[in-house]
Amino acid sequence: MSDTSNKNKSLFADETIDGQIATLNLGPTHPATHGIFQNVLTVDGEKILGSVQTVGYIHRAFEKLAERRPYNQITPITDRLNYCSSPINNMGWEMTMEKLIGVTVPKKVDYMRVIIMELARVADHLVCNSVIGVDTGALTGFTYMFQQRELIYELYEEVCGARLTTNIGRIGGFERDFSPTFHVKLKKFLKEFNKHFQEFDDLLLRNRIFMDRTIGAGPISGERALDYGFTGPNLRAAGVDYDVRVMTPYSSYEDFDFIIPVGTQGDTYDRFCVRQEEIRQSMKIIEQAYNNMPEGSYFSPDVPEFYLPTKADVYTKMEALIYHFKIVMGETPVPVGEVYHAVEGGNGELGFHLISDGGRTPYRLQFRRPCFIYYQAYPEMITGQTISDAVLTLSSLNVIAGELDA
Amino acid sequence: MSNLTNETVLARLQEKFGDAIRNHEEPYGLLTIEIQAEKAHDLIAWLKADDVLKMSFLTLIGAVNFPNDKDRELCVNYHIHSLSHNVRLRIRAFLPIENPTIKSIRDIYIGADWQERETYDFFGVIFEGHPNLTRILNEDSMDYFPMRKEYHLEDATREDKDDRYFGR
DSSP states (O other), X not given: OOOOTTTTSOSSTTSSSTTOEEEEEEOSBOGGGSSBOEEEEEEETTEEEEEEEEOOTTOOOHHHHHTTSOGGGGHHHHHTSSGGGHHHHHHHHHHHHHHHHTOOOOHHHHHHHHHHHHHHHHHHHHHHHHHHHHHTTOOHHHHHHHHHHHHHHHHHHHHXXXXXXXXXXXXXXXXXXXXXXXXXXXXXXXXXXXXXXXXXXXXXXXXXXHHHHHTTSSOOOHHHHHHHTOOHHHHHTTTOOOOHHHHSOOTTGGGSOOOOOOOSSOSHHHHHHHHHHHHHHHHHHHHHHHHTOOOSOSBOTTOTTTSOOOHHHHHHOHHHHHHHHHHHTTOOOOOOEEEEEEEEOXXXXXXXXXXXXXXXXXXXXXXXXXXXXXXXXXXHXXXXXXXXXXXXXXXXXXXXXXXXXX | OOOOOHHHHHHXXXXXXXXXXXXXXXXXXXXXXXXXXXXXXXXXXXXXXXXXXXXXXXXXXXXXXXXXXXXXXXXXXXXXXXXXXXXXXXXXXXXXXXXXXXXXOTTTOTTHHHHHHHHXXXXXXXXXXXXXXXXXXXXXXXXXXXXXXXXXXXOTTOOTTOGGGGTO
């Protein structure tokens, strides 16, 4: 017979279900965690009392890998940081290298880069904002906006043949000029995007349910955000107008007319609104860059020892064959030096700290990864909030596991 | 935006910290100073509080291993940014690998927390005063610091990519 002496005892120490503190694992693999990272929440009912995060589940040692790769072969590593906007990472790295070797690329390359980088920003923000919608239960906007992201991916495909891990561009420029199909597709995209985007805007921006769910969810003050090292849309939503494109212009950003949207509360709704406006501003920048595209070369002729020659040249010209071999084998002379270059990534300041000892691979390469910076503020932002707020806060911070764990 | 230049920043730093600033350079325009490791915390705290420089944004913390540099094998880098003046500063502190200890700046910037943990995880730099200096990206049971130069990525028996074969 079983022991029945405890039969009537409550399962809970204090005899009531009220005031019970529970531990809840949100993740590591949970649809709401947007990647593989674990949050151990201490909850009182729906209310979060505290949280501890664990990261590193997909750590792939990118910085160590970079120490054994020739400079050209590091671009594919950068793809895999924030994979929602890979081209920005690619070009940030290429610009870092150009800074190290002291090369100025033609104006046309700058403008082409701006177009690709802003398309990437639009794609990144579209994913983030439509996923905020999904986390409030609104799937429609997500399906609409993924169609637009698909069109951007088709544009990437026209430039480099890849969609997600793009490897767009080269040190010194682009592999080839934009194809005629690219022009057709880009014009169509520029013409039609705003109409579809407006639909998404109408769906959520003034939607009572959406506003109730997101206003006040996961707030952070500007001062606190700065203390944590926030940059990008998450900092701007808290009211600080820091944008690398404006503060330290690169790739001819100073030529374009655009504004930096800022929020006031630093909550999920503000982060959503800031990204919505940034998408509009990015489209404006793309239009300006496309309409004023300078004539000239799509690569810098000053760096044949870094710029991979075309296959046609490799097969027919001795010089090109030699350069091709030397570049692929990583046998190109690199100056000794230490350089830090930052770009405004989809998520904030993406920095590259590169130390070269003149060898064929970097002596040390460190990435400043904005997601890594944001995520440590997460417990503070969700304490006192509900579990559903925690999910929304996470999606609005746009923490991408690839960049977080590097 | 003001006209704060690297020269102004350096002069003010030297006036305040004197000989603690061992040397300085400007690689690619970024003012880089070397500070005695024991003074790094004070310098960063002062930079944040100083009303003139207003260097109150921590961009990055990282380390580099120079195994052949006796008693200076580990270099800790801090990137500090003045958002008001848009001037950046890199601060370096060298540590001996036998005792790679430096004061934590988590009390100055809360954002230093994870970056110091990451630096500890990969290089073994001990940040004194850090409340939770544990591994962050690697497994807890790991007993070495993988970003140090003594750990190679490739199979040590492979020689086909050895620099000697490429004239270096």
